[in-house]
Amino acid sequence: MNAAAIRIDDLAFRWRPDGPLCLTLDHLAVDAGKSLFLHGPSGAGKSTLLNLIGGVLLPERGRIEVFGQPLGQLSGAGRDAFRADHLGFVFQQFNLLPWLSVLDNVLLPCRFSRRRADRAGDPAVAAKRLLAALDLDATLAGVPAAELSVGQQQRVAAARALIGRPEILIADEPTSALDTARQDAFIDLLLAEAKAAGSTVVFVSHDERLAVHFDQKFALTAGVQP
Numbered sequence: 017m018n019a020a021a022i023r024i025d026d027l028a029f030r031w032r033p034d035g036p037l038c039l040t041l042d043h044l045a046v047d048a049g050k051s052l053f054l055h056g057p058s059g060a061g062k063s064t065l066l067n068l069i070g071g072v073l074l075p076e077r078g079r080i081e082v083f084g085q086p087l088g089q090l091s092g093a094g095r096d097a098f099r100a101d102h103l104g105f106v107f108q109q110f111n112l113l114p115w116l117s118v119l120d121n122v123l124l125p126c127r128f129s130r131r132r133a134d135r136a137g138d139p140a141v142a143a144k145r146l147l148a149a150l151d152l153d154a155t156l157a158g159v160p161a162a163e164l165s166v167g168q169q170q171r172v173a174a175a176r177a178l179i180g181r182p183e184i185l186i187a188d189e190p191t192s193a194l195d196t197a198r199q200d201a202f203i204d205l206l207l208a209e210a211k212a213a214g215s216t217v218v219f220v221s222h223d224e225r226l227a228v229h230f231d232q233k234f235a236l237t238a239g240v241q242p
């Protein structure tokens with residue numbers, strides 16, 4: 017059995033057909049249930065690579081498989097459904113819907129994916145459990161996301177990414193707004209919940225100090241050859 021959750025071979029990506037190469041990568045594999053720390057300087061292509069793994073972007077060359085599914089073999093709609101079913105995202109700016117309550121933000125993936133809703137069991141119960149596990153006060157569940165502090169938004173974004181136990185959890189610099197002690201505490205909570213959910217983690221940061229929390233690390237370097 018192929019235990020790789022993510023497998024990338026011979027990848028090349030450019031934003032415009034006549035533009036420079038943005039990213040090249042010979043090989044990267046992450047085993048199921050493991051955590052990968054992806055680092056590199058600003059502009060090295062970290063967010064671009066996450067979008068390739070999520071099937072939001074397609075490479076010019078190469079192969080990306082997620083749990084044995086080559087993303088390039090799926091249609092656009094197929095990749096959207098695959099992403100909703102199997103991947104949870106924590107974005108750098110969290111991307112919460114400000115007018116929705118904390119609880120409704122966490123429940124969003126269950127609206128877009130029947131599979132995520134089924135795997136959550138009772139989604140509202142699962143959402144409240146995740147919020148508690150991520151140290152968010154239960155009294156905030158009904159509060160609009162717009163009224164939260166940055167640290168609270170981050171925990172809601174993490175709960176939203178984890179609901180319905182996605183096979184892959186992707187986090188793009190989710191700690192950059194926090195001080196060092198709170199970064200470490202948040203990463204520990206995130207990894208503990210990902211482990212409980214059985215999720216494979218890809219975590220991006222330019223701050224290599226954070227690598228100690230993860231099973232595996234991979235560096236992207238800026239400036240690939242055209």
Ligand SMILES: Nc1ncnc2c1ncn2[C@@H]1O[C@H](COP(=O)(O)OP(=O)(O)OP(=O)(O)O)[C@@H](O)[C@H]1O
Pocket residue numbers: 031038056057058059060061062063064065222
């Ligand atoms: N939508 C886009 N269209 C064209 N070029 C883009 C687009 N998004 C990013 N780029 C370019 O691709 C390169 C890689 O960007 P990317 O955001 O992936 O880097 P990063 O390593 O995540 O950087 P950071 O740490 O600053 O977030 C940069 O040169 C950037 O200017």
